[in-house]
Amino acid sequence: xxxxxxxxxxxxxxATASLSLMLMASPVPxxxxxxxxxxxxxxxxxxxxxxxxxxxxxxxxxITGSGVVHPGNDVTLKxxxxxxxxxxxxxxxxxxxTYYLPQTQDSSLLWPGWDTQPAQSAGYKDVDLExxxxxxPGDIFVFETAGFGDIQPxxxxxxxDLVSGDVINQAYxxxxxxxxxxxxxxxxTMTVQAVSNGDASNQVTYTWDVGDGEMAPQDADDxxxxxxxxxxxxxxxxxxxxxASPNPQSPSDAGGESHVSSGxxxxxANGPAAAASAKGxxxxxxxxxxxxxxxxxxxxxxxxRRAERTAHTSPSAENVDTxxxxxxxxxxxxxxxxxxxxxxxxxxxxxxxxxxxxxxxGRD
Numbered sequence: 001x002x003x004x005x006x007x008x009x010x011x012x013x014x015a016t017a018s019l020s021l022m023l024m025a026s027p028v029p030x031x032x033x034x035x036x037x038x039x040x041x042x043x044x045x046x047x048x049x050x051x052x053x054x055x056x057x058x059x060x061x062x063i064t065g066s067g068v069v070h071p072g073n074d075v076t077l078k079x080x081x082x083x084x085x086x087x088x089x090x091x092x093x094x095x096x097x098t099y100y101l102p103q104t105q106d107s108s109l110l111w112p113g114w115d116t117q118p119a120q121s122a123g124y125k126d127v128d129l130e131x132x133x134x135x136x137p138g139d140i141f142v143f144e145t146a147g148f149g150d151i152q153p154x155x156x157x158x159x160x161d162l163v164s165g166d167v168i169n170q171a172y173x174x175x176x177x178x179x180x181x182x183x184x185x186x187x188x189t190m191t192v193q194a195v196s197n198g199d200a201s202n203q204v205t206y207t208w209d210v211g212d213g214e215m216a217p218q219d220a221d222d223x224x225x226x227x228x229x230x231x232x233x234x235x236x237x238x239x240x241x242x243x244a245s246p247n248p249q250s251p252s253d254a255g256g257e258s259h260v261s262s263g264x265x266x267x268x269a270n271g272p273a274a275a276a277s278a279k280g281x282x283x284x285x286x287x288x289x290x291x292x293x294x295x296x297x298x299x300x301x302x303x304x305r306r307a308e309r310t311a312h313t314s315p316s317a318e319n320v321d322t323x324x325x326x327x328x329x330x331x332x333x334x335x336x337x338x339x340x341x342x343x344x345x346x347x348x349x350x351x352x353x354x355x356x357x358x359x360x361x362g363r364d
Contacts, residue, residue: 035070035074035075035076036064036070036074036075036076037075037076037078037209038061038063038075038076038077038078038110039078039079039080039109039110040063040080040107040108040109040110040111041061041062041063041107041110041111042061042062042063042105042111042113043059043060043061043062043063043077043110043111043112043113044059044060044061044112044113044114044115044175045059045072045077045112045113045114045206046059046113046114046115046116046129046192046194047059047060047069047072047114047115047118048114048115048116048118048119048124048127048129048194048196048201049118049119050118050119050121050122050124053122054122055119055122055124055194055195055196055199055200055201056194056201056202057072057192057193057194057201057202057203057204058070058071058072058204059071059072059075059204059206060115061075071204072204072205072206073204073205073206073207075207076207076208076209077110077112077206077207077208077209078110078208078209079099079101079109079110079180079182079208079209079210079211080108080109080110080211080212081099081211081212082108082109083099083100083101083109083110084097084098084099084100084211085097085098085099085100087100088100088141088181091143091151091160092151093141093151093159093160093161094141094160094181096183098141098181098182098183099181099182099183099185099210099211100179100180100181101179101180101181102145102179103144103145103177103178103179104177105177111177112177112180113175113176113177113178114129114168114170114175114176115174115175115176116170116173116174116175116194117173117174117175119173119194119196120173123197124196124197124199125172125173125196126169126170126171126172126196126197127169127170127194127195127196128156128167128168128169128170128194128195128196129167129168129169129170129192129193129194130166130167130192130193130194130195130200131162131163131164131165131166131167131168131190131191131192132164132165132191132192132193132203133164133189133190133191134162134163134164134166134188134189134190134191135164135188135189136182136184136186136187136188136189136208136210137184137185137186137187137188138182138183138184138186138188139161139182139183139184140161140162140163140180140181140182140183140188141160141161141162141179141180141181141182141183142154142155142160142162142168142178142179142180142181143160143178143179143181144178144179145179154168154178155167155168156168156169162190182208182210182211184210184211185210185211185212186210186211187207187208187209187210188207188208188210189205189206189207189208190205190206190208191203191204191205191206192204192205192206
């Protein structure tokens with residue numbers, strides 16, 4: 001009879017247990033969504049419909065066809081390296097270069113937006129897009145460029161950054177595009193549900209693959225203050241990016257690209273039915289306030305530390321073309337003297353013309 005030493009037999013077991021503990025303790029990277037990857041073209045990421053009267057959230061794209069509908073959690077929204085842009089560095093509330101997707105279409109980049117028009121047939125006109133959970137290696141900003149380059153938030157909270165618990169209110173049926181910006185490369189996710197008339201749609205987790213590089217490691221300060229949804233938050237920071245308040249939307253949609261299409265949108269009849277899943281639970285927003293304030297406070301701290309690290313570095317030359325695309329440009333010089341000079345020259349020319357006309361009439 002063969003006997004196996006207890007010590008010898010225990011060694012592989014101990015090694016296996018140690019390996020299992022190591023694997024459990026190791027951070028698991030966020031996986032890409034299975035399915036197609038879209039890196040350019042028109043996408044209505046938040047496509048709100050109501051087949052058979054049931055509020056439904058999915059995704060619609062005009063890349064593989066016209067009005068092709070997907071469940072949303074089966075595709076990856078790719079933000080390429082071409083989106084890297086220093087135009088956002090001069091925007092108050094962002095202050096850093098980002099991977100930037102403008103609200104006006106750039107054929108080389110992804111053009112994401114949302115469309116709530118199909119849901120109005122079932123009486124869903126005022127729709128909230130609730131961001132149940134937002135994850136990623138960096139900050140996300142979403143905002144509009146209004147007339148004269150004014151930067152406006154689109155969330156109900158009135159901040160430019162987008163965090164878990166934020167809400168975008170689409171007060172009337174619209175097809176709309178805004179600016180998106182991501183500070184760091186890596187995988188971001190947004191778990192979103194549509195809410196209207198007290199009804200909540202299914203929840204969809206959207207995956208964004210930003211940049212081509214690896215996620216940069218956090219420094220000691222960033223690691224210590226990394227976003228955490230647990231624990232007390234201390235003093236609240238209700239408006240990290242300033243006292244901006246959400247602007248009420250009107251059908252003119254002065255802040256962003258609003259498109260009103262005639263007739264029903266392509267793919268409404270059969271696409272959303274395949275995309276529908278179990279309805280999400282509509283939890284009161286007040287239960288998320290603590291983690292929301294904590295996340296905003298941590299992000300503010302990271303921005304302040306980033307500003308301190310770059311305070312003594314000379315800014316790179318500003319790309320006027322890309323800045324113009326955001327509708328925001330600051331030359332660093334006052335244009336008032338130029339305006340006064342041009343106005344004075346115009347008045348002089350007008351005066352000479354009037355005098356010449358008076359002389360001509362006097363001769364007659």
